[in-house]
Amino acid sequence: MIDPILGSIKTAKELDRSNQVEYDLMVKATDKGSPPMSEMTSVHIFVTIADNAAPKFTSKEYSVEISEITSIGSFVGLVIAHSQSSVIYEIKDGNIGDAFDINPHSGSIITQKALDFETLPIYTLTVQGTNMAGLSTNTTVLVHLLDENDNSPVFMQTEYSGLISESASLNSVVLTDTNIPLVLIIPGIFPSITWTPGISFF
Structure with missing residues (x-):
């Protein structure tokens, strides 16, 4: 702010150099003549770091x-x-x-x-x-x-056993020996898992 009589410029609030390092002000001076005359000037203010201020x-x-x-x-x-x-x-x-x-x-x-x-x-x-x-x-x-997919899937068991009749139709569910569907369980959450069947001969 500026004193209207003395023309001295004072701070109106606390300054923070990290937010603004300089200010450009336009100051207008007007006399009390008749008619009143005026003049404009610019004021450039730099905010410096205080010697006793913390970083x-x-x-x-x-x-x-x-x-x-x-x-x-x-x-x-x-x-x-x-x-x-x-x-x-x-x-x-x-x-x-x-x-x-x-x-x-x-x-x-x-x-x-x-x-x-x-x-x-x-x-x-x-x-x-x-x-x-x-x-x-x-x-x-x-x-x-x-998060990166850096952990390989791990089965809960090293071996699974299932039963199915040779006369079963396509898409029939393989059962366990307790007559419930055989499900291969892998704990955890993964982006995607692709199941690839192997080939075994007995």
Whole structure:
């Protein structure tokens, strides 16, 4: 806002450099003459980082997706914090099994262990940025694992037995020795299963 008498410009609310780093204002001055005369000018304001301010991340929460079969050492994501001095990055929480590592200087996150969607489908990492003044800020990094069809189907039994008459018609159901339909059971959920009959001679 601007003082109508003094012409001094003041902030009307708290500034956040991560949202906007500069402002362009058009200011009009009008005298009290008759007729009144006026003039326009532009004011360009840059928002700087306070010397005593903690680092500010470019986002309060980051979200990334990676495949569960991503190889060790693969890039996951990048966090960035702004500060008047250099920032050191560290994963403070949520790094279960030390699955990830972060470059302390660049904020680049990589995998350092094999990942498994069935074991843990999402990691919630708390990353801390600390500047040379010892001031710290945290951000959250959500790492979503993408499920891959990396598990072969497993039968509940190693062998199944069924009975059927040689005079049975086409599409007749094979029965077990307890006279119920013979069903081959595979636990779990799979994208698709194709049944391929084998050939046996007795």
